[in-house]
Amino acid sequence: MSKKCVALGLKPSFGFGDRTGLATPGHVASMKRCGSGIAAIYPQQSIREMTRTQRTPEGVMADAMNAAEAAGWTDDIGADADHLKVPNDVDITAAAGFTFFTIDPSDDVDQKADDYDETTLRDKFSSCQDDAKWYDGYLGKSIKLGTGTTIDLDEEACMRAAVKYGKAIKRALDLGDYIKKVNEEAGNDYEIELSVDETDQPTTLAEHYIIADQCLQGGMKLVSLAPRFIGDFEKGIDFIGDLAALELSLKDHAAVSEALGPYKISLHSGSDKVSMYGILASSTGGKFHVKTAGTSYLEALRVVARHDSASFREIIDFSRGRYETDKATYHVSATLADAPETADADDATLESEYLEMWADVPVGKGFTKPGRQILHCTFGSVLTDDKLGKIVHDCLKSHPETYIEVLDDHFGRHLDALKSGM
Numbered sequence: 001m002s003k004k005c006v007a008l009g010l011k012p013s014f015g016f017g018d019r020t021g022l023a024t025p026g027h028v029a030s031m032k033r034c035g036s037g038i039a040a041i042y043p044q045q046s047i048r049e050m051t052r053t054q055r056t057p058e059g060v061m062a063d064a065m066n067a068a069e070a071a072g073w074t075d076d077i078g079a080d081a082d083h084l085k086v087p088n089d090v091d092i093t094a095a096a097g098f099t100f101f102t103i104d105p106s107d108d109v110d111q112k113a114d115d116y117d118e119t120t121l122r123d124k125f126s127s128c129q130d131d132a133k134w135y136d137g138y139l140g141k142s143i144k145l146g147t148g149t150t151i152d153l154d155e156e157a158c159m160r161a162a163v164k165y166g167k168a169i170k171r172a173l174d175l176g177d178y179i180k181k182v183n184e185e186a187g188n189d190y191e192i193e194l195s196v197d198e199t200d201q202p203t204t205l206a207e208h209y210i211i212a213d214q215c216l217q218g219g220m221k222l223v224s225l226a227p228r229f230i231g232d233f234e235k236g237i238d239f240i241g242d243l244a245a246l247e248l249s250l251k252d253h254a255a256v257s258e259a260l261g262p263y264k265i266s267l268h269s270g271s272d273k274v275s276m277y278g279i280l281a282s283s284t285g286g287k288f289h290v291k292t293a294g295t296s297y298l299e300a301l302r303v304v305a306r307h308d309s310a311s312f313r314e315i316i317d318f319s320r321g322r323y324e325t326d327k328a329t330y331h332v333s334a335t336l337a338d339a340p341e342t343a344d345a346d347d348a349t350l351e352s353e354y355l356e357m358w359a360d361v362p363v364g365k366g367f368t369k370p371g372r373q374i375l376h377c378t379f380g381s382v383l384t385d386d387k388l389g390k391i392v393h394d395c396l397k398s399h400p401e402t403y404i405e406v407l408d409d410h411f412g413r414h415l416d417a418l419k420s421g422m
């Protein structure tokens, strides 16, 4: 592939994470048909995904870029090295040509901080002040946002932010400096996303403000930030929660980015959250990034279901056996009892119960098909299983037009939902 990836800047953008290396033709088809005005990221995988699927950054880059060229894509392409935690993650992805570096400092987030009582909070704060030398600079400030919302940086807000994110901000700044060093030495353009979406509790406006302000003051080339939004953004199903409340919250988060940046507001676990796409696009004034990955794997299994139903049954059985283990690092609520055993369902029922995406369900209530989550989280176990991984890849290679068709339809609906708010 002669084309090199570029930094996309503040253009609205969409990430097409691909865990098989065979999805890009369908991604390109949907972007050509429905993606005007939205920039594409085709090479996108997290370190976690590459570990689980035993792929390399070079392999992810080559699979996506070669397929995009073959599919006739001529516009810019961004490349997302996702959920980076340590310098070596940067080394291997920068060397492969990635341009969008997603910093994930979640290992240093004190996830219990939201539940500390005052005594505990003060005790924790007394031992972490070195990690939050910025504390006094924010204490007592009030920030009036363009939405009319005021962020009161009172003692509790600042102390809780210091305890919860003090170490994480330091890690983010250190990794951001390293990303800058590596790319400047190589003469490469780059941009950074900061992801704090994988926390138990939503990111407060005070936390968002302090985190972003500290990163920008530290010189981070911040192009987007992924807060943990209110409501539930579980893997493999639609948004669960109050869309009206989410819209107000999105507008406030966007107002923080306008006040400090601007930078884009990023939606992780973006797959299938189509009920909230319109308000994401409208609330951010088009300054958004949407990140998807698992849904392309689920559509790959749809190809197997349609062309090799016996193997689809075998993949369901295998995935059910792996789910309790593989779900550990993902935000999901499905239980094995929520979806049928293969012995108790015909082929059509299995495809519906484990892959149905567009069923008519109340908006904002999430999809009633928990089977999607059982298949979503077990992608690594299936794709690296000697027998099943080969079955999936061989089926996709034998039926490329089917995979293009289902991805074009699936992502066309995603992109149309986004553009309804632009």
Ligand SMILES: O=C(O)[C@@H](O)[C@H](O)[C@H](O)C(=O)CO
Binding pocket: 017, 046, 048, 049, 082, 083, 267, 268, 269, 270, 271, 291, 292, 293, 294
């Ligand atoms: O599974 C992963 O590690 C990635 O897909 C990660 O979850 C990514 O940041 C994402 O949110 C895609 O929807």
